[in-house]
Amino acid sequence: MNLIDMLSGQDVPVETVCSRKGCRTAATTALLWNNPKIHTPERRKTWLACDEHAQWLEDYLRSRDLWRETRPLSEAASADDGAVAGNVRDAL
Numbered sequence: 001m002n003l004i005d006m007l008s009g010q011d012v013p014v015e016t017v018c019s020r021k022g023c024r025t026a027a028t029t030a031l032l033w034n035n036p037k038i039h040t041p042e043r044r045k046t047w048l049a050c051d052e053h054a055q056w057l058e059d060y061l062r063s064r065d066l067w068r069e070t071r072p073l074s075e076a077a078s079a080d081d082g083a084v085a086g087n088v089r090d091a092l
């Protein structure tokens with residue numbers, strides 16, 4: 001998958017699907033999480049979510065103290081852009 005092609009509006013196949021069990025919908029959101037018991041603090045695991053399940057998955061992670069960030073999938077590649085993460089949190 002090429003994120004640049006997606007951003008430019010070209011009709012490219014979307015290979016990323018929602019992480020929710022049984023859901024085959026194309027993902028729009030990336031949820032970044034970390035389990036302190038098994039991961040180093042800098043480590044980030046990523047779940048992908050469709051519009052319908054993004055909030056469900058975030059709540060799931062938050063309830064277990066695993067959630068770190070939620071980002072639009074198109075912006076998830078620029079993980080070092082702190083301003084993006086701030087905007088996403090404000091939107092929630």
Ligand SMILES: [Zn+2]
Nearest residue numbers: 018023050053
């Ligand atoms: Zn879904």
